[in-house]
Amino acid sequence: MFKTDMWDTFLQAIALMLILEGIFPFSFPGAWRETFLKLMQLEDSQIRFVGLSTMLVGLVILFLVN
Helix, strand or coil, rough: CCHHHHHHHHHHHHHHHHHHHHHHHHHHHHHHHHHHHHHHCCCCHHHHHHHHHHHHHHHHHHHHHH
């Protein structure tokens, strides 16, 4: 069904993201909880800035790799 190279690469990227996202809460659940509580206190504009910065770093990495 999903045998094209594009879908394989996309699913591999999603799988890698999920693995990386799970490392911190698995390894340090207490610290992860404290960090999450601190993030909940941020203003929407601060969270948007972090999200935008993260996306831009990802785009730069993709550009450099390709």
